[in-house]
Amino acid sequence: xxxxxxxxxxxxxxxxxxxxxxxxxxxxxxxxxxxxxxxxxxxxxxxxxxxxxxxxxxxxxxxxxxxxxxxxxxxxxxxxxxxxxxxxxxxxxxxxxxxxxxxxxxxxxxxxxxxxxxxxxxxxxxxxxxxxxxxxxxxxxxxxxxxxxxxxxxxxxxxxxxxxxxxxxxxxxxxxxxxxxxxxxxxxxxxxxxxxxxxxxxxxxxxxxxxxxxxxxxxxxxxxxxxxxxxxxxxxxxxxxxxxxxxxxxx
Amino acid sequence: xxxxxxxxxxxxxxxxxxxxxxxxxxxxxxxxxxxxxxxxxxxxxxxxxxxxxxxxxxxxxxxxxxxxxxxxxxxxxxxxxxxxxxxxxxxxxxxxxxxxxxxxxxxxxxxxxxxxxxxxxxxxxxxxxxxxxxxxxxxxxxxxxxxxxxxxxxxxxxxxxxxxxxxxxxxxxxxxxxxxxxxxxxxxxxxxxxxxxxxxxxxxxxxxxxxxxxxxxxxxxxxxxxxxxxxxxxxxxxxxxxxxxxxxxxx
Numbered sequence: 001x002x003x004x005x006x007x008x009x010x011x012x013x014x015x016x017x018x019x020x021x022x023x024x025x026x027x028x029x030x031x032x033x034x035x036x037x038x039x040x041x042x043x044x045x046x047x048x049x050x051x052x053x054x055x056x057x058x059x060x061x062x063x064x065x066x067x068x069x070x071x072x073x074x075x076x077x078x079x080x081x082x083x084x085x086x087x088x089x090x091x092x093x094x095x096x097x098x099x100x101x102x103x104x105x106x107x108x109x110x111x112x113x114x115x116x117x118x119x120x121x122x123x124x125x126x127x128x129x130x131x132x133x134x135x136x137x138x139x140x141x142x143x144x145x146x147x148x149x150x151x152x153x154x155x156x157x158x159x160x161x162x163x164x165x166x167x168x169x170x171x172x173x174x175x176x177x178x179x180x181x182x183x184x185x186x187x188x189x190x191x192x193x194x195x196x197x198x199x200x201x202x203x204x205x206x207x208x209x210x211x212x213x214x215x216x217x218x219x220x221x222x223x224x225x226x227x228x229x230x231x232x233x234x235x236x237x238x239x240x241x242x243x244x245x246x247x248x249x250x251x
Numbered sequence: 252x253x254x255x256x257x258x259x260x261x262x263x264x265x266x267x268x269x270x271x272x273x274x275x276x277x278x279x280x281x282x283x284x285x286x287x288x289x290x291x292x293x294x295x296x297x298x299x300x301x302x303x304x305x306x307x308x309x310x311x312x313x314x315x316x317x318x319x320x321x322x323x324x325x326x327x328x329x330x331x332x333x334x335x336x337x338x339x340x341x342x343x344x345x346x347x348x349x350x351x352x353x354x355x356x357x358x359x360x361x362x363x364x365x366x367x368x369x370x371x372x373x374x375x376x377x378x379x380x381x382x383x384x385x386x387x388x389x390x391x392x393x394x395x396x397x398x399x400x401x402x403x404x405x406x407x408x409x410x411x412x413x414x415x416x417x418x419x420x421x422x423x424x425x426x427x428x429x430x431x432x433x434x435x436x437x438x439x440x441x442x443x444x445x446x447x448x449x450x451x452x453x454x455x456x457x458x459x460x461x462x463x464x465x466x467x468x469x470x471x472x473x474x475x476x477x478x479x480x481x482x483x484x485x486x487x488x489x490x491x492x493x494x495x496x497x498x499x500x501x502x
C-alpha cells in the first residue's frame with residue numbers, strides 16, 4: 001500500500017489520472033507508465049526526431065495487434081474444440097475487426113484518454129481501435145504474456161464481447177455492398193455469368209458482382225445465393241482493401 | 252531420468268521416433284505427445300467423423316500461426332527499437348512467409364515426419380510450412396507461451412533465420428510489376444500525376460502506376476523514386492489480393 005502511494009505520489013496530475021484510469025478499466029496498477037502513455041499518443045501529436053522517426057503508438061499497435069491475435073486465437077481454439085480453422089479464423093477476425101475494437105475502446109473509456117491533434121470526429125476513424133491495440137502492447141511490455149492474456153480474457157472478452165452474437169450475425173456481403181452503393185451513388189448488380197454441370201450432375205453457378213458495370217468479384221457455388229455472397233465478399237474486400245491502401249499512402 | 256525412460260518405454264516405435272526427433276530438432280522432451288502427432292497430420296490422411304469434422308493439423312496451424320506471429324512481432328519490436336511499424340510488419344511477413352516456413356520445415360527435418368497421402372511433391376505445396384506452424388501450436392499447448400517463445404527465438408530465429416539478409420533483400424515493387432507485365436503481356440506505366448509544394452517548401456510527388464492504362468496504385472512521397480515504389484506496391488497488392496480471392500472461390 002505504501003509503495004502504491006509512492007507510485008501515485010511521485011507522478012504528475014495527468015499521470016495520476018492515467019494510473020487511476022488503468023486501475024478502473026482493467027483492474028491493475030501499472031509498474032511502468034511509459035508504454036501506456038505512448039500507447040495513447042496518436043501520430044498527429046508525435047514529435048519529429050532528427051532521423052525522421054516519430055514517437056507515437058504505431059509500433060505498440062503492431063505489437064499489441066499480434067499479442068491480441070494470439071490470445072484470441074487460443075481462446076477460440078479452446079472454446080470451440082470441434083470447430084474447424086475456417087470458423088476460428090472468421091470469428092477471430094470479427095472480434096478484432098476495426099469496428100469492434102473501436103467500439104471496445106469507447107465502451108472502456110480508453111477513447112477519452114487518447115492524445116491526438118486530429119481535427120474531426122475521431123470515432124469515425126480507426127484511432128480508438130488502434131489505441132486499444134497499442135494499449136494491449138503496453139500491458140504486455142509492462143506485465144508479460146500471461147498477465148496480458150488474463151486481462152484480455154477476463155476484462156475484455158468475458159465482459160464486453162458477445163461471442164454468440166458475433167457468431168450468429170451472419171455477414172451478409174450482398175446487402176452490405178448494396179447499402180454501400182446506395183450511400184455512394186454507385187450501381188450494384190449481380191449477374192449470373194455461367195451455369196454448368198459437374199460430373200455428378202450437380203449444378204454450379206458463377207455469379208459476378210458489379211459496381212458501375214465493372215466486375216469487382218466473382219463467386220462460384222452450388223446455389224446462386226451462395227455464389228452471390230462469395231462474389232459480394234470479394235468485391236467488398238477489394239473496396240475496403242483499396243481504402244486501407246489509400247490511407248497508407250497519405251503523407 | 253527414470254521418468255524420461257518411462258516416457259519413452261511406454262510408447263510405440265513410431266512414438267519413440269517422434270520423441271527423439273523433437274529432442275534432436277528442438278532440444279526438449281514433450282510432456283504430452285498427442286498435439287505433436289496431430290500437428291504432423293495433413294488433412295489428406297484425416298479420418299472423417301460422423302459430424303463431418305476432421306482430425307488434422309489445420310486447427311493447430313491456426314493456433315501456431317498466431318503464436319509464431321506474436322513471438323516474432325515482439326522479437327522484432329525489441330531488436331529494432333527505432334524502426335517504424337511499416338518496417339516491422341514487412342520483416343515479419345518475410346520471416347513467416349510460406350516459402351520461408353517451407354524452407355525451415357525442410358532444414359529442421361520436420362518435413363520428413365509429416366503424415367500425408369498427398370500425391371506429388373509436397374515441397375511444392377504449403378504442406379511443410381503449415382506443419383511447422385501447427386508444430387508451434389503443439390509446443391504451445393504442451394509447454395506454454397514462455398517456453399514456446401524461447402524455442403522460437405533460440406532454436407529457430409537465431410539458428411536458422413538470417414534477418415540481415417531478409418532485410419537487405421529489398422523488395423523492388425516497380426521491377427516486380429514490370430516483370431509481371433512482360434510475362435502477362437500487360438502494359439505497365441508510371442505517370443507523374445501531380446507535383447506540389449508543402450508549407451515548408453518541400454516538393455511532394457504523386458505518381459500513378461497503370462496497368463493497361465488503368466490506375467492500379469497511387470504513391471505520394473518526397474522523391475519520385477519512392478512515390479513510384481509506393482504506387483507499384485499498391486498495384487502489386489491489388490493484383491496478388493485478387494489472385495488470392497480467385498483461389499478461395501474455387502470449388
